Amino acid sequence: MRYIQKHITLVCLAALLLCVLLAASVAGTKAVAGRRYQPAEPTDVPVLNYHKVDNIDHSLVLTPAEFEEQMSYLAENGYHAITPDQLMGYLKYGRSLPDKPVLITFDDGYADNYVNAYPILKKYGFTATIFLITDFIGADERFLTWDQVREMQKNGFVFGSHTVNHQPLTKLSPEDASAELTESAREIERQLGAKPRYFAYPTGAYNLKVEELVRQAGYRAAFTIRYGQVGIESDPYAIERIPLYHSRKTFRSFYCRLTAASLLERLSIFKN
Template sequence: MYTGYFKKSIIPACLAALLLLVLLASAVTGSRAVAGRRYLPADLTDVPILNYHKVDNFEHSLSLTPAEFEHQISYLAENGYHSITPDQLMAYLKYGRALPGKPVLITFDDGYGDNYVNAYPILRKYGFTATIFIVTGLVGHDNRYLTWDQVREMHKNGFVFGSHTVNHKPLTKLRADELNAELTESAAEIERQLGVRPRYIAYPTGAYSLKVEEAVRKAGYRAAFTIRYGQVGLDSDPYALERIPLYHSGKSFRSFYYRITAAPLLERLGTRY
């Protein structure tokens, strides 16, 4: 009786598991192609883009304490991760240009002052850089946010600054002229302050649409970052790049650990931590 049960239940389950492994293997072998790009080798891996906001000691969902943040960054350093820039990411996705082993793109939204006071020294300690999307209407005008002198210092030391628009308004709710102003005026101010026109933008509040994507492209940006969960791969829309959001919780490091390690497999299976 038990033998028959084994054959009827366990063997089909094993076959199903084997089929799942075959399907996963087929997803990462052979050549992969995306419209408008040449065929690229299949060993190109997806890239995690970490999305932070604040690094301070306030009890806020957007905040990690400096100790929590350093725990995460030290983990990346000790486990062979290398920070990359958005330019490196786009060259990799478009042309298959080599990235360092275990690449990770570290991003911050909003441009809070604690990014300079707390996060910047920690990142430099471990040899990492980051990309910070700033709200240009707040830089130098609100003491909770970065100053242009701080931005220039970080930029000089390899940090990348992108647009988070002028006023941090949800772009999907703006008229066409308002949308264009938020995109172009923020880029112009960053260029005026740093001497380099920003190529990248993060959508305020994560709100975007096909109309917004097209406006971003026409404004001269090479790519745009969302708050949609996931890693970036060859099938990613460059104007809707996925990120892995990291927030404060009672178990912040455990959440970070699962997102940076188990999340790639869970994402392939259509689930998330």
């Protein structure tokens, strides 16, 4: 009797496992079917995230020499800088991307992005996307001026919103969070002639409610600081990036993060 009970329990467990596997496979099929397109060879896109490029010893600040070493590596190894529009065209409609695409982004809109990073980016033929805190632009010498922003825009740089005041949206009421999203967009439109299509979460803080507010405010996509490469399964309102820091081994860390992200992600080692 005990043997039969044990046997039945095992059969039940096996059936349960089968059901779970079947459900997972159906869910996977549905997720794919719900998309407008499935590329034959999906590409993972690294979205690099920088802040300051200056001669200051701080983990969020790369020296110009460190930044140049990374840009030179990308250029020598055949990477092509893309725009967020190209990334979204690929994710939503399967439009093709250049070989070895990379999206270079900066948060906060520091003046050194123009003074130090911009000449290096131009030297290697790259453009970047910069997320601006609109109340800080032109406020003091630490931040970009609107004239600098317009000059970079003329040369292919893209500007997104990083709110008005850099407050984490998860800490604000929905009304205040919406105001940060729409008022920063309005100011960028006033200064640059077009509404920004992309947003980056201040401090990386977001949740489903905040994602919805970003969508309602009219942005096409939003960038997090969650580690990972972007692929066809990525949520457009929770785009992964690769944060890059200054350390004793800045280049080594950049190289590992750039080249190993995809594999480590698949093994679920890196994603948080």
